[in-house]
Amino acid sequence: MINTSFEQRTERRNRLIGLLRSETYWKTSDLREQLGISQRTLMRELAELKRAGYPIESERGRGGGIRLNGRWGVDRLQLSHHEVVELILSLAIMESLQSPLLTSNLKAIKQKLFQAFPQEQRSAVSNIRKRIMIGSNAGENIVSRYIAPEHALSECIAEAFLEQSCLEIDYQSESGEHTTRVIEAQYILLNWPIWYITAWDHLRESPRMFRIDRIKSARIVNGYFQLKPIEVFIGIYTPYYKSI
Amino acid sequence: MINTSFEQRTERRNRLIGLLRSETYWKTSDLREQLGISQRTLMRELAELKRAGYPIESERGRGGGIRLNGRWGVDRLQLSHHEVVELILSLAIMESLQSPLLTSNLKAIKQKLFQAFPQEQRSAVSNIRKRIMIGSNAGENIVSRYIAPEHALSECIAEAFLEQSCLEIDYQSESGEHTTRVIEAQYILLNWPIWYITAWDHLRESPRMFRIDRIKSARIVNGYFQLKPIEVFIGIYTPYYKSI
DNA sequence: CTATTTATGCCATTTAATGGCACATTAGAT
DNA sequence: ATCTAATGTGCCATTAAATGGCATAAATAG
Numbered sequence: 001m002i003n004t005s006f007e008q009r010t011e012r013r014n015r016l017i018g019l020l021r022s023e024t025y026w027k028t029s030d031l032r033e034q035l036g037i038s039q040r041t042l043m044r045e046l047a048e049l050k051r052a053g054y055p056i057e058s059e060r061g062r063g064g065g066i067r068l069n070g071r072w073g074v075d076r077l078q079l080s081h082h083e084v085v086e087l088i089l090s091l092a093i094m095e096s097l098q099s100p101l102l103t104s105n106l107k108a109i110k111q112k113l114f115q116a117f118p119q120e121q122r123s124a125v126s127n128i129r130k131r132i133m134i135g136s137n138a139g140e141n142i143v144s145r146y147i148a149p150e151h152a153l154s155e156c157i158a159e160a161f162l163e164q165s166c167l168e169i170d171y172q173s174e175s176g177e178h179t180t181r182v183i184e185a186q187y188i189l190l191n192w193p194i195w196y197i198t199a200w201d202h203l204r205e206s207p208r209m210f211r212i213d214r215i216k217s218a219r220i221v222n223g224y225f226q227l228k229p230i231e232v233f234i235g236i237y238t239p240y241y242k243s244i
Numbered sequence: 245m246i247n248t249s250f251e252q253r254t255e256r257r258n259r260l261i262g263l264l265r266s267e268t269y270w271k272t273s274d275l276r277e278q279l280g281i282s283q284r285t286l287m288r289e290l291a292e293l294k295r296a297g298y299p300i301e302s303e304r305g306r307g308g309g310i311r312l313n314g315r316w317g318v319d320r321l322q323l324s325h326h327e328v329v330e331l332i333l334s335l336a337i338m339e340s341l342q343s344p345l346l347t348s349n350l351k352a353i354k355q356k357l358f359q360a361f362p363q364e365q366r367s368a369v370s371n372i373r374k375r376i377m378i379g380s381n382a383g384e385n386i387v388s389r390y391i392a393p394e395h396a397l398s399e400c401i402a403e404a405f406l407e408q409s410c411l412e413i414d415y416q417s418e419s420g421e422h423t424t425r426v427i428e429a430q431y432i433l434l435n436w437p438i439w440y441i442t443a444w445d446h447l448r449e450s451p452r453m454f455r456i457d458r459i460k461s462a463r464i465v466n467g468y469f470q471l472k473p474i475e476v477f478i479g480i481y482t483p484y485y486k487s488i
Numbered sequence: 489c490t491a492t493t494t495a496t497g498c499c500a501t502t503t504a505a506t507g508g509c510a511c512a513t514t515a516g517a518t
Numbered sequence: 519a520t521c522t523a524a525t526g527t528g529c530c531a532t533t534a535a536a537t538g539g540c541a542t543a544a545a546t547a548g
Contacts, residue, residue, distance in 0.1 A: 002506045002533040006253050007292070009505085011352055018355045022370075028525065038507045043526060048251070061515025064524045077318040077360035080296045083353050086346050090338040091331075099337065100398035100456065101405075101432060101439050102330050102376075109327050116319040120299035132346075144384075154344035161345075188345060195345050212344060246502035246537045253536090272494065282538045287495060305546020308493045 012037070016045060020056070020068035027065045079117075082162060084125045088114060089132060092244040096134050097192060128162065131187045131227070133241035138191040146194055149213050156218045157197070161185040166202075166223040170216040179203065183210065184225035187233065189241050198233050200225065207233050256281070260289060264300070264312040271309045321360055326406060328361060328369045333376060336488035340378050341436060372406065375431045375471070376488045382435040390438055393457050400462045401441070405429040410446075410467045414460040423447065427454070428469035431477065442477050444469065451477050 004012065012035060019034055020026065032042040046066065050056050055069040079087065088110060095106040114122065138146070149157075160167040168182045181203035189196040194211060201208040248256065256279060263278055264270065276286040290310065294300050299313035323331065332354060339350040358366060382390070393401075404411040412426045425447035433440040438455060445452040 003535055005535065009250050015352060015355055018359050041506060058525060060513065060525045062523050077356060078297055079353065079356065083349055086349055087353050089346050090335055090350060094334040094338060099437060100392050101402050102333050104399065105327055105330055106334060109323065109331050112323060116321055118299055118315045120313060121297050148344050155348065158345050193343060247504055249504065285537060302494060304494045304544065306492050307547065
C-alpha cells in the first residue's frame with residue numbers, strides 16, 4: 001500500500017493520538033497493529049508528532065515503549081455525513097436486534113446524539129436515513145444459506161448508494177439465472193442479517209429488489225441518479241419496513 | 245506545484261477555516277488568492293469540507309459566494325455513564341458482527357465519540373468497559389436452543405453489573421440442576437447472541453461462569469462487591485475475549 | 489442576451505507517502 | 519560477555535494522491 005489520502009491520514013493521526021491518550025504506555029508494535037500500518041510508517045508519524053510539539057517520551061530496550069505526557073486537547077467532535085449515517089444505523093440495528101444486556105435505552109441515545117449535530121448536517125443525513133430501512137429478522141432457513149458478500153463488493157455498493165451513483169451488477173437470482181444490469185440503489189433494506197437493495201432497474205425499466213448476497217460483482221458506472229418518489233416502490237416492496 | 249505534504253495540507257485547511265470564520269461571506273476567487281492555490285484546488289477543498297460535515301452554503305451567479313454557517317461539530321454530549329456504556333457497547337457489537345453495508349468505520353467512530361466525552365466520564369466508563377468482553381459468535385447449535393431472558397430479568401442483571409451489586413440468582417445448569425446462589429458479576433462476556441457472566445460465586449467461593457439465559461430469576465441483594473484482579477479469572481474463562 | 493460566479497469532470501504531471509530492509513542504539517536477561 | 523527485545527533512522531523502489539489547467543454546466547443579476 002502506497003500513499004493515503006489526506007482524509008485517511010488525518011483520521012489516522014487522530015486515532016493515534018486517541019490511542020496514546022487511552023493508555024499510559026504503549027509498545028510501538030502494538031500501536032502499529034492497532035492502526036494497521038508498518039513499523040516504519042508509525043515511527044515516522046511519531047517523529048512528526050514530536051516535531052509538532054507533542055510531549056512524547058520513549059524508552060529503548062527491553063520493556064521499552066512510548067508515552068504521551070500530560071493532557072492534550074482534542075478538537076470538537078466532528079463526524080462526516082457518512083460516519084453519522086453509520087452511527088445512527090448501527091444504533092438502529094442494535095435496537096432492532098434486542099440483545100438482552102445494556103441495550104434498552106438505544107432509542108433515546110440515538111435521538112440525543114442526532115440532535116447534537118448541527119442542523120445542516122442533520123438535514124443532509126436525514127435524506128439518507130429515509131432511504132435506509134430495517135425490517136424483521138430473516139427466517140432461519142434463509143440465514144442458514146446466507147453468505148456475506150466480500151468486503152470490496154460491499155464497499156462498492158455502499159458508495160453507490162451514498163453517492164447516488166449508478167451501479168452495474170452481475171446478479172444471480174434464486175433460480176440461478178445470471179444477468180448483468182445497471183441499477184439505481186434508491187433504498188437499502190435490512191432483514192437482519194440480509195441486506196436488500198430496492199432499485200430502479202435500467203434493464204427492465206422498473207422497480208426491482210436485489211439481495212446483496214446474490215450480487216456477484218459490481219462496479220460504479222458513469223452517471224448519477226435522482227431519487228424517485230416513494231410511490232414508485234410502495235405496495236410492492238416496502239410496506240413493512242421502517243426507516244432509520 | 246504538485247502535491248503538498250500532510251503538514252502543509254493541514255495548515256492550509258486550518259487557514260481556510262480561519263478565513264471562512266473571519267468574514268461572513270467570501271468569493272472563492274478571493275479565497276484562492278489568500279491561500280495561493282488554484283481555483284480548482286480550492287473547490288476541491290471546499291467539497292471535502294462539506295463532505296466532512298462543515299456547514300458551508302453557497303450561491304451561484306452574480307454577487308454569489310460562500311458562507312460558513314455558525315455552528316459545526318457536535319454539541320456537548322449529555323449522556324449518562326450508563327448511556328455511554330450502552331453506546332460504546334452497541335458500536336463494539338456491530339463492529340464484531342460485520343454486517344456488510346455501512347459498518348466499516350465503526351472502530352474510528354467509536355473512538356472519536358468516546359474522546360468527545362469529558363475526562364472524568366471517560367475514566368468512569370473505561371473502568372466498566374474493561375469488564376465487558378466480546379468473543380466470537382456462538383455456534384449454530386447453541387443459538388438454535390437459545391431463548392432470550394425476559395426484560396425485567398435482564399435489567400436486573402445489568403444493574404447489578406453496573407452498580408457492582410451482589411446478585412442472588414436461581415440458575416439451571418445445562419444438566420438441569422437448579423441452584424440458588426449469590427454472585428458478583430465481575431465481567432460480562434458476549435458470544436453473540438449469548439451473554440455470559442464471569443462471576444465470583446459465593447456458593448462455591450470460586451470463579452464461575454453463568455449463561456444469562458439459564459438464569460431463571462434474579463434479585464439484587466444487600467452488599468456491593470469489589471473487583472477482583474483479572475488473574476483470578478484468567479486461564480479459566482477469559483483468554484480469548486477482548487474488552488470493548 | 490452577456491457577464492459573473494460557483495461547481496465538477498477529465499487529464500497530464502509531479503511528488504509525497506508507504507513498506508521493506510539494513511543498520512544503530514539502548515535496556516534487560518542469562 | 520552474548521543474545522533478545524525494543525525504539526529509532528537512512529535509503530530505495532513503487533505508486534497513488536494532489537495539483538493546475540481546461541472545458542463544460544448551472545445559477546444569478548443586470
